[in-house]
Amino acid sequence: RYSNFVFFWMAGRMVISGDNxxxxxxxxxxxxxxxxxxxxxxxxxxxxPVALLMTPLGLLPLNLAYVASQLLSMTTVAAxxxxxxxxxxxxxxxxxxxxxxxxxxxxGPVYLTVQIGALSILSLAAIVGALRLFEGRMHLAGGxxxxxxxxxxxxxxxxxxxxxxxxxxxxxxxxxxxxxxxxGLLLLSG
Numbered sequence: 456r457y458s459n460f461v462f463f464w465m466a467g468r469m470v471i472s473g474d475n476x477x478x479x480x481x482x483x484x485x486x487x488x489x490x491x492x493x494x495x496x497x498x499x500x501x502x503x504p505v506a507l508l509m510t511p512l513g514l515l516p517l518n519l520a521y522v523a524s525q526l527l528s529m530t531t532v533a534a535x536x537x538x539x540x541x542x543x544x545x546x547x548x549x550x551x552x553x554x555x556x557x558x559x560x561x562x563g564p565v566y567l568t569v570q571i572g573a574l575s576i577l578s579l580a581a582i583v584g585a586l587r588l589f590e591g592r593m594h595l596a597g598g599x600x601x602x603x604x605x606x607x608x609x610x611x612x613x614x615x616x617x618x619x620x621x622x623x624x625x626x627x628x629x630x631x632x633x634x635x636x637x638x639g640l641l642l643l644s645g
Contacts, residue, residue, distance in 0.1 A: 460572025461491055464520050466499045466506035467513025476506050489517065503645035505574065505606050521572065528569045528576040532559050535583040542590060574607050589630070598622075598633020605641055 465485045466476040474481045476499035486494055499506060512520040533556040540548030540555065559565050568575045581603035588597035601618060604611035615634060622630045 457493055458521075458571040459574075460521055460524055461489070461493075461517065462495070462499065463501075463505065463509045463572065463574070464512055464517055464524075465489060465491070466501070467509030467511070469499075469513075470506050470510050471513050477503075501574070502606060502608065502641070504641050507644055508577075508606070524572050525569050528572075529560055531576045531580050532556070532565055532569075535579050538583055538587055542587065577606055578604055578610065594627055594629035595633040595636070598630040598635075599637035599640075600633075601630075602634050602637025602641060605638055 465482075469476045469481065469485055474485065476482055476485075479497045482496075482498050483494065486492075512524060515523060536556045536559055537552055540552055542548075560569070567573075581600050585597040585600035588594075588600055601615065604614060619631060619634060622628075622634075
C-alpha cells in the first residue's frame with residue numbers, strides 16, 4: 456500500500472468498476488476503500504492507457520496483483536537480457552544469460568524498480584522489442600513499439616524527439632509512421 460504499484464492497481468480497478476481515475480472524489484474514495492493513506496496526487500497522474508493496461512491486475516486482490524507484477528517485471532528483465540544477448544553474442548550469449556539475468560535482478564536500480572512496481576519495466580520491454588523489430592527490418596512495428604514509451608510522457612518525449620530526428624535524417628519513414636500510428640492508437644484508447 457506504500458509503493459507506486461498501488462496507484463496503478465487502483466486505476467485498473469477503477470476502470471473495471473466504471474469509475475473515473477481522473478475524478479478527484481472517486482480517486483480519493485478509492486484510496487479510502489483500499490486503506491491507502493498515502494495520497495500523492497489528487498487524481499491518477501498517468502495517461503488513461505496506463506489504467507487500461509493495468510485492468511488485468513485490477514481484477515486481482517492487491518497482494519496477489521503485487522506479486523504478479525513483480526514476477527512479470529522480473530520475467531521482462533530476463534527476456535530483455537535473453538533477446539539482447541542472442542542478438543549480440545549468439546551462442547556465447549546463451550551461456551552468459553543465467554549469470555547476467557541473476558545479476559540484473561539484484562542490480563540496485565532494477566531491484567528497486569521491481570520492488571516499487573514502477574512502469575520503467577514497460578519502457579524496457581518497448582525499447583528492446585523495438586530494437587529487435589528494427590533488426591528484422593520491421594520498421595513500422597518498431598516505431599509502434601517505441602510509441603509505447605508515451606505511457607511515461609516526461610521520459611518519452613525527449614527520447615522520441617531525438618529518435619524521430621534520427622529517423623528523419625536517415626529517411627526511415629516507416630519507423631516515423633509507426634511512431635505516429637502507435638501514438639495515435641494510444642491517444643484513441645484514452
